[in-house]
Amino acid sequence: MEIDRRAFIASLGGAAAVNLMDHEAKAEALEHYMEEKLDEMVAAQQPEKFPTVAEIEAQIETRNFRRGAGGLFASGRGNMQKLPPMPAKPTLKDFFELRFNPANHVLQSATRAMKTGMSEEVILACLLHDCVLSLIKPDHGWWGAQLFEPYIPEKSAFAIRYHQTLRFYPDEDAGYEYPDQYYRIFGHDYTPPAYIEQTYKMLKNHKWYMEPRLVTVNDLYAFDPNAKVSFEPFQDIVGRHFKQPKEGLGFDNSPSAHMWRTLARPDSPL
């Protein structure tokens, strides 16, 4: 077994702590460390058993909510909590802080797009691509594009709409691999429905193919539980590309104003 010397010493509390240990204590510590590493290696070698589509479907009647319910409407973990009130004229930032929060995944995704020098339209699309999951989950690409379409560049809306399709199709040249999490959530024998396949065929030859593709690429690398991200670095891009209505989101009579109101007031009974 190869030992990472630095990791081993760090696990003991650093070089100073190691220097205080006698020879026997060091040997025991190493034995313990190696046992832990061996357990990890054995666990890593066991292939994960992914569910089938049928097994996932069989879980439907074990839940008191639909999997497609937006995050604001079904937690799956205990009771709901009272939400903080929205300002009278809410902005995108308000929604990020009060309704999409913690929004870690989209912030990580947009941070990566920014660090790798992608266009502002793509960075904005990454920032917004999964926000609609707070409202609804099935067809979130289409719902998400519809939610933001009145306020953002056409390319960004295109990227949000179609990232949902492209995530089912690996593209090694672009840096997109098929993730194991889809085996877990859709089933390992899942095949995308016909409308997704037709959309994919359309996208393959589209001049804007790379816009949604880059959203999927950043999507994959934005599940880091230790990443520190915030909305602040995107203020300028949002300022340049997001047409914030002066009446506030939800009150500007746009085609998606009702969706913003629903996000603002998810406890409204009707």
Place this chain on the structure above:
Amino acid sequence: MTKTLLSGIAVSALTAVVVTAQGAGKPAMPGLDVTVTKVERAATASLRDCPPGSNTVTAITRPGEQFALVTVSFKVAPSFKPAPMKRPTITDSGDKKFNTAATFVDVGSVPEFSCTFPFRVPEGTKLKALQIESTSYDLSALESK
């Protein structure tokens, strides 16, 4: 006896020498020391940028494929000037090129790091070289280990 044996393991493990492959000619980037340390095969690959964070997503292979995992260690000298870097590629013994999904992000943010680049290849593919920027690193010696 056990303690003696473990002490022996301790010494050998802590002084283990890493087999390296040498790049031919100039460095991939001025001020960036690059050493290829390992080539492995696996059915899954952790998707992390380089330098790596703690991203939890894993990629999986399709039937007849495997991931060639090429581990590379990097040391950043004070003279290193951060600049965008292309994703590495590998070539097989027939000079066919393969891409990795892993991307260089924020190189220079930490002085020393190690990255494992996954390359999706047909099962049994023999690797010849790793390409980082315009520098090629021999992989054939590591392949036979």
